[in-house]
Amino acid sequence: MELAVLLIFILVYLLTILLSATKILSMSVAALGGALATAWFGLQYNVFNYEEALTFIDVRLLSLIIGTMIVVEIAEKSGLFRFGALYAIKISKGNPGRLFVAL
Numbered sequence: 001m002e003l004a005v006l007l008i009f010i011l012v013y014l015l016t017i018l019l020s021a022t023k024i025l026s027m028s029v030a031a032l033g034g035a036l037a038t039a040w041f042g043l044q045y046n047v048f049n050y051e052e053a054l055t056f057i058d059v060r061l062l063s064l065i066i067g068t069m070i071v072v073e074i075a076e077k078s079g080l081f082r083f084g085a086l087y088a089i090k091i092s093k094g095n096p097g098r099l100f101v102a103l
Helices: 003-021 027-044 050-055 059-078 080-092 096-102
Strands: none
Touching (some): 003 027, 059 080
16 A cells, blocks of 8 residues: 555544544544545545445444444433432442442
8 A cells, every 4th residue: 555545544534533532523423424534535546445345344233333322322311320320329328439339
């Protein structure tokens, strides 16, 4: 791989990190943009072909992540995390060491 192409990939990575760290874009939008830019530059400069690019996607992992995000969102909206935090404070009686262990 040429040095110029390598520098392009490094710049895409750094731009993605910068956009998500400064909250200019949400983390998911910045990550999606970085992934699309990486795929586009990779296809344009023949780093990989289209068939290889499709093998990079692991549908099982994406399904696991999306399912986990749905469960966490529902648990957050139902107040499960708030209940757990208040219960941990109650059983630790405000002691930071016990609270750390309880959480």
